[in-house]
Amino acid sequence: MRPPECSPVTPVAFSDVTHxxxxxxxxxxxxxxxxxxxxxxxxxxxxxxxxxxxAFLVKSxxxxxxxxxxxxxxxxxxVNDRVLINKLSYxxxxxxxxxxxxxxxxxxxxxSNIKDLIKRVIALPEETIEGRPDGVYVDGKKLKEPYLxxxxxxxxxxxxxxxxxxxxxxxxxxxxxxxxxxFGPIDEDLVEGRAFFRFWPPSLLGSP
Numbered sequence: 001m002r003p004p005e006c007s008p009v010t011p012v013a014f015s016d017v018t019h020x021x022x023x024x025x026x027x028x029x030x031x032x033x034x035x036x037x038x039x040x041x042x043x044x045x046x047x048x049x050x051x052x053x054x055a056f057l058v059k060s061x062x063x064x065x066x067x068x069x070x071x072x073x074x075x076x077x078x079v080n081d082r083v084l085i086n087k088l089s090y091x092x093x094x095x096x097x098x099x100x101x102x103x104x105x106x107x108x109x110x111x112s113n114i115k116d117l118i119k120r121v122i123a124l125p126e127e128t129i130e131g132r133p134d135g136v137y138v139d140g141k142k143l144k145e146p147y148l149x150x151x152x153x154x155x156x157x158x159x160x161x162x163x164x165x166x167x168x169x170x171x172x173x174x175x176x177x178x179x180x181x182x183f184g185p186i187d188e189d190l191v192e193g194r195a196f197f198r199f200w201p202p203s204l205l206g207s208p
Contacts, residue, residue: 062088064193066102069114072171072178075149076100077118077208082200085193095167095188097121097138098147100195100208103169108183118195119179120147123168125188130158131181136170147172157181167191 068081077083077100085102095101099121105112123129123138130136131154136143145152154174162168166185171177180186198208 062086065199066116066118066195068118071176072173073100073118073120074173074176076120076147076172077195077198080200081198081204081208083118083195083208084197084199086196087193089194089196090188090191095121095124095191095194097124101167101169102192102195103186103190104192106183106186106190110178110183116192119169119171119177121167122170122180123162123185125162125164125166127168128159128161129168130160131156148174155181160185165189 063084064087066083066085068077068079068083071079083100100118101121102116102118105115105117109117122136122143127138128140129138133156134142136145136154149172152172152174154170160168162185165188167188168180168185170179170181195208198204198206
């Protein structure tokens with residue numbers, strides 16, 4: 001038996017194919033494009049956020065500015081001078097005699113709207129300090145204090161023996177400073193940091 005004959009197929013040239021546009025609902029949806037202004041706003045917001053976070057971390061754990069509210073540290077520091085305090089110093093080593101420290105106002109001090117005070121460390125834990133007519137003595141030895149103004153008088157007090165966690169602090173302006181002679185020794189835990197750099201006024205830039 002002979003197979004049925006098939007109709008001949010006529011080849012179609014590519015040029016004869018009509019281009020068919022896809023239907024509207026067949027086009028894949030495109031993501032909305034972000035405007036340049038929106039991108040700039042987001043970038044600047046991120047920069048500001050990082051800057052604020054960095055400033056917070058630095059202030060909380062490393063350095064903090066502090067202004068001098070009174071004349072208690074004259075002549076070393078004048079009223080309205082600005083200093084930086086290192087909050088990390090005493091995490092790495094003990095407090096040293098002669099350090100200028102910023103500390104929380106102790107409970108025994110007079111009430112004030114000033115939260116923090118700045119004074120110089122004069123005696124360290126377990127030392128005995130005494131004020132005599134000719135100067136300050138620590139463990140029976142007269143203390144050399146080159147930072148005091150000529151003729152400064154510390155007054156008579158003590159002797160006072162400090163506990164193992166106490167410091168005796170005094171202002172360099174002995175006549176006009178309410179310090180440990182008034183409110184007693186302070187706990188080391190109250191110390192917030194060491195004043196290590198004066199940044200205002202510019203003419204006195206450097207270590208206080």
